Amino acid sequence: MATTEDFLTPAAMAIPKEGYFERIEGAHGPIYPKTPANYGFSVMGKVLPGREQAIRDYATTIEAAVKETPGVLAPLKLHYLRWILFPIGDDLYFMYQGIFDTDFDKYLDDAVSLFLATGITTVFVNLEGWPEDWKDNLPAVIRFFREHQVPSFLEYAEYPWVSADEIKKALRLKASLTTALDQLQ
Template sequence: MEWARSTSIGRATEVTLFTPITPGLVPGEGRTYEQRLASALESVQRRVLDHVPTPIGRMPTIHFARWLILRPAQYLQNSNVDPANPTLRSWLFFTSNFDGDVKDYLREFSVFLGDDVDRIWGNCEHWPEGGARSFETYWDYAKQHQIPTHAFYAAYPELTVGRIRQLQRFKRAFDAFVAQTRQPDGSTVPDVAGLLDAFLAENSVYPTDFPHEGGIYARAEGN
């Protein structure tokens, strides 16, 4: 079988997955798989909006990620097909932009986010019995449901997420340094050279906040 391929521009890569949601009720529960999936995604969204750390925030390669439940009434809008037809189904649409290779990216999902991935995709048909932590079956499942992207744009193709955060932090520190060099009347303070030396010493490396490739943001979960 010919699998869809991810598109890369510079160091940025995309992936899009389109998976059928399991129909019917969850065994032992009074809700459908779609309802359980919606609840799981709403929980993630609430945490993001409330600025509560989420497991996905620990991964330093993700530029963007989105999950959508596509229901017949949505994708058949303005069509001549009756969305109430019981043979129609809902789908989970996932798309993400990230740094590096798609297999490495999904392996990070398997290692760092396995339980969360199961809570989401476990509501979709034919989810592997071993879940996301059984990486090879998870990888096969993802590739079987990957769909091609016809156009992909990356605003900063040569900048990784880690590098963008470094530059963001550096800009804040540099603005603070410039403010230190000015007196209330706008003139230069004495010993600018000493302030510059201190600034360079404090901002030459970022050993804690910016993990090496394959690492995670430990602080995101308060660790």
């Protein structure tokens, strides 16, 4: 368990090329380490021709889903997501970067379950190599993510080792204290 001092001292971690320090097998392959920023991954894939607008529209779908049901993505224990479209030569690529509080295996299991439960499809259907039978073929989905994962080699956190739930608790406490102090004035 990290101490309060650990939370207050910025931390950086250089990560080997393989993406892990010691190969420990999880249910779906090697487990990537928890870093000061927590768990996460970056997935990069080539966009199917003509699908750029579908990807941009899907971002609007996620925005609307979160606005309608703020906790819709809660099972993923996310800190943040970042989606990027960028050209390489004549091709367009998509990068999905996420930081979350669960390991890679649990995140993938939870993500597929979430999409199946909500009926929201996944942005990855717009990428080359995404399995058409993804709803019924978890091994193919796992294979896609393993093949398209680009491990980071440095992760930094200004507030290291802190979960999203801990951050929310601290912010709720701050809001409560602010309200209490305002009442005293």
